[in-house]
Amino acid sequence: MIAQIPFWQRKRLSEMTSGEWESLCDGCGKCCLNKLEDEDTGEVYHTDLVCRYMDQETCRCTVYSERLKKVPGCTVLTADTVNNYHWLPYTCAYRTLAEGRPLADWHPLRSGSPDSVHEAGISIRHKTVSEDQVPEEDWEEHIIHWML
Secondary structure, eight states: OGGGSOHHHHSOGGGOOHHHHHHTOOOOOGGGEEEEEOTTTOOEEEEEEEOTTEETTTTEETTGGGHHHHOTTOOOOOTTTGGGOTTSOTTOHHHHHHTTOOOOTTSHHHHSOTTHHHHTTOSOTTSOEEGGGSOGGGGGGGBOSTTO
């Protein structure tokens, strides 16, 4: 029966409702890490510096509905643009589904718990520093490799 098949298995990203789309976010917070781009190579480096509006315990944005006004460069994922963000973590549900892979067992939609992403060690919980605590000229010192 079609009703028993989860929406993320029976719908393309472009067919999802806004509620379904939003529920794909596992709450890892990795997309809110500040990134540095090498101007010569285009390579993107993640830092352990997180947006000032990130609740570092829940790994959720505290100003989500206003984020585009408060953070002009904030990422907006859509079904049409998800493949443009090559820096999205391999574990990101949007990237996962766009690449035709199944959601991980720890994903909240599969586990039924919003804490499963933290319990699995996938989220940024207890791994970050707020960007407003580090001068921008020192951000290179915060490049990380655990994202990969």
